[in-house]
Amino acid sequence: MKTNLLTAAASLALVAGMASAEEVRVYNWSDYIDEDLLAKFEEDTGIKLIYDVFDSNEVLETKMLAGGSGYDVVVPSGTFLQRQISAGAFQKLDLEQLPNHANMWDVVSKRTEQYDPENAYSINYMWGTTGIGVNVGKVKELLGEDAPIDSWSLVFDPANMEKLAECGVHFLDAPAEMIPAALKFLGEDPDSQDPEVLAKAEGVYMPVRDHIQKFHSSEYINALANGDICVAVGWSGDILQARDRAAEAENGVEIAYHAPKEGAQMWFDQMAIPVDAPNPKAAHVFLNFIMDAQNMAAASNYVYYANGNLASQEFLVEDVIGDTAIYPDAATLDNLFTTRPYPSKVQRVVTRLWTKIKSGT
Amino acid sequence: MRRFTLIAVPYVWLLVLFLVPFIIVFKISLSDTALAIPPYTPTLDFSSGWEGIRNFFAGLDFENFKFLTTDDLYWKAYLSSLQIAAISTVLSLLVGYPIAYGMAQAPDEWRPTLMMLIILPFWTSFLIRVYSWMGILSNEGFLNQFLLWTGIISEPLLILNTNTAVYIGIVYTYLPFMILPIYAALEKLDISLLEAAEDLGCSRLTAFWLITIPLSKQGIIAGCFLVFIPALGEFVIPSLLGGSQTLMIGKVLFEEFFSNRDWPVASAVAVILLLILIIPIVLFQRNEQKQREAEG
Numbered sequence: 001m002k003t004n005l006l007t008a009a010a011s012l013a014l015v016a017g018m019a020s021a022e023e024v025r026v027y028n029w030s031d032y033i034d035e036d037l038l039a040k041f042e043e044d045t046g047i048k049l050i051y052d053v054f055d056s057n058e059v060l061e062t063k064m065l066a067g068g069s070g071y072d073v074v075v076p077s078g079t080f081l082q083r084q085i086s087a088g089a090f091q092k093l094d095l096e097q098l099p100n101h102a103n104m105w106d107v108v109s110k111r112t113e114q115y116d117p118e119n120a121y122s123i124n125y126m127w128g129t130t131g132i133g134v135n136v137g138k139v140k141e142l143l144g145e146d147a148p149i150d151s152w153s154l155v156f157d158p159a160n161m162e163k164l165a166e167c168g169v170h171f172l173d174a175p176a177e178m179i180p181a182a183l184k185f186l187g188e189d190p191d192s193q194d195p196e197v198l199a200k201a202e203g204v205y206m207p208v209r210d211h212i213q214k215f216h217s218s219e220y221i222n223a224l225a226n227g228d229i230c231v232a233v234g235w236s237g238d239i240l241q242a243r244d245r246a247a248e249a250e251n252g253v254e255i256a257y258h259a260p261k262e263g264a265q266m267w268f269d270q271m272a273i274p275v276d277a278p279n280p281k282a283a284h285v286f287l288n289f290i291m292d293a294q295n296m297a298a299a300s301n302y303v304y305y306a307n308g309n310l311a312s313q314e315f316l317v318e319d320v321i322g323d324t325a326i327y328p329d330a331a332t333l334d335n336l337f338t339t340r341p342y343p344s345k346v347q348r349v350v351t352r353l354w355t356k357i358k359s360g361t
Numbered sequence: 362m363r364r365f366t367l368i369a370v371p372y373v374w375l376l377v378l379f380l381v382p383f384i385i386v387f388k389i390s391l392s393d394t395a396l397a398i399p400p401y402t403p404t405l406d407f408s409s410g411w412e413g414i415r416n417f418f419a420g421l422d423f424e425n426f427k428f429l430t431t432d433d434l435y436w437k438a439y440l441s442s443l444q445i446a447a448i449s450t451v452l453s454l455l456v457g458y459p460i461a462y463g464m465a466q467a468p469d470e471w472r473p474t475l476m477m478l479i480i481l482p483f484w485t486s487f488l489i490r491v492y493s494w495m496g497i498l499s500n501e502g503f504l505n506q507f508l509l510w511t512g513i514i515s516e517p518l519l520i521l522n523t524n525t526a527v528y529i530g531i532v533y534t535y536l537p538f539m540i541l542p543i544y545a546a547l548e549k550l551d552i553s554l555l556e557a558a559e560d561l562g563c564s565r566l567t568a569f570w571l572i573t574i575p576l577s578k579q580g581i582i583a584g585c586f587l588v589f590i591p592a593l594g595e596f597v598i599p600s601l602l603g604g605s606q607t608l609m610i611g612k613v614l615f616e617e618f619f620s621n622r623d624w625p626v627a628s629a630v631a632v633i634l635l636l637i638l639i640i641p642i643v644l645f646q647r648n649e650q651k652q653r654e655a656e657g
Binding site: 056058059061062064065066067083086087088089168175209212213214215226227228275344347348351352354355356358359360361 | 394396397398399400432433434437438499500501522604605606607608613616618619620621622623
């Protein structure tokens with residue numbers, strides 16, 4: 001019995017030893033990569049890849065601040081990244097190990113510098129906008145041919161929402177994006193951190209909240225594609241994925257995405273290495289693999305999000321690089337805004353506001 | 362010595378599985394938030410000796426508990442959770458008692474099969490079972506499609522993302538916890554008592570009320586506790602099946618912990634939740650003991 005235990009312990013130790021040498025654990029957003037790329041990574045590098053997904057920055061942040069998450073690569077959005085950097089959650093990148101870093105696109109890296117000065121801790125994976133996805137047929141049936149599908153008034157005007165409630169409306173469960181959207185609709189500064197200005201968002205949501213079927217940040221892809229709902233406030237690429245799933249299913253559902261004309265939020269998802277990553281070397285190998293022009297293009301071609309990789313652009317299909325919903329033209333780009341992270345006192349105000357909006361209490 | 366071991370085992374059990382985790386949570390509830398890993402301060406620092414320990418205790422206060430009284434969200438969420446848990450418990454009892462009664466009445470050779478049928482769903486992951494309810498209850502789901510097909514309804518019923526779906530989810534999930542203890546009590550029931558009651562002119566219904574119910578009381582109470590306690594702090598079911606208007610303390614706790622990154626307030630919410638549960642249980646136990654002493 002004793003020998004059995006010893007053998008078991010020894011083999012466990014062996015497994016543990018192997019694990020730290022040949023494993024990389026990646027924690028990324030759901031529906032955010034071409035799964036063939038994951039297999040390709042294992043084939044190219046011989047490193048075993050363990051790939052987990054999440055659908056909320058808040059969940060990722062809690063894991064990062066608790067420490068010991070066990071992940072080697074994580075993908076927070078810009079504002080969250082900035083806060084986690086100041087909490088000391090990440091390690092600086094070693095550019096020597098990242099020869100593909102030269103492929104990055106300065107247009108994007110300049111913007112991400114506001115969250116990660118000199119891009120010392122992170123690389124851009126993808127970026128996009130937060131806007132409105134509609135089931136064109138159903139919305140026009142309910143609101144008429146001239147339905148404002150490219151405006152925040154579609155979802156913030158109670159008259160529209162009253163009618164749309166019949167076919168189902170989902171909102172993102174992401175206060176850091178939904179509150180700025182409401183402020184933009186009001187013509188206020190979407191990046192405001194003044195509690196009095198933030199409180200005005202409540203006035204936008206209260207008349208429409210009863211018509212919102214659900215606040216959720218990932219269910220809307222399938223719900224939109226299946227025709228369960230007809231409007232979703234969501235992330236650009238997710239809605240375009242819904243559009244494709246509907247087209248593949250040939251179920252007669254036609255989905256369109258618009259970054260609202262009043263202005264939409266632009267966000268950046270950044271890959272970073274936690275300070276306590278078990279295998280930072282393999283993490284760098286993974287980042288370098290992702291920054292390869294063809295790999296990055298394959299990812300974007302699959303998930304319909306723009307990336308921060310200039311060299312990848314020649315490998316992008318026309319459907320992606322030519323779509324202004326993904327790679328906006330100069331005029332749309334001007335209309336996009338970014339936000340800063342909320343300090344913890346303001347964060348509490350925002351969360352409380354969001355709970356009130358969601359539950360009515 | 363043996364007697365000591367006998368007493369020590371349950372106490373060690375309680376200490377390791379209840380008291381130590383509780384003290385950790387209680388300690389965090391007295392701290393303040395910080396932008397660091399872990400996201401609260403002060404943390405216990407033994408390296409600087411007595412000085413560190415003294416600083417640690419000086420940094421603790423009851424501010425977070427005071428904060429909970431300043432916002433009506435918290436007591437509303439506690440009340441709403443109590444209501445949802447209480448209604449679910451009553452519903453489980455109404456559904457579970459007849460099932461347990463039927464099982465206890467069934468011929469001996471059937472009982473293992475019936476027991477198996479109750480336990481079998483447990484072999485599937487809890488999450489998958491709750492997810493399947495989403496498939497059953499949604500507008501395009503089995504239930505609505507079936508009702509539309511039979512012509513009972515002309516518009517799909519809106520069940521998913523409402524409190525009704527939460528009740529269905531909780532009752533479905535916790536039903537076995539209600540059935541099993543009641544079944545255990547009913548199975549031991551001495552049938553001759555019922556025969557005697559009927560011989561003495563009692564109707565079957567009165568006999569059931571005067572004999573079966575009181576004798577299965579322990580099972581009913583155990584079942585109700587087993588359903589009520591986890592339902593009160595339930596998070597998964599309301600977040601998957603409930604709508605945005607479903608207010609439960611489990612969801613509030615999640616928000617404090619994940620959205621606000623405020624571990625101290627989240628811990629304070631958890632401590633109060635525990636007190637809400639423990640006080641009635643202790644009072645109940647004491648009452649039981651008194652009754653037993655009075656009878657004995």
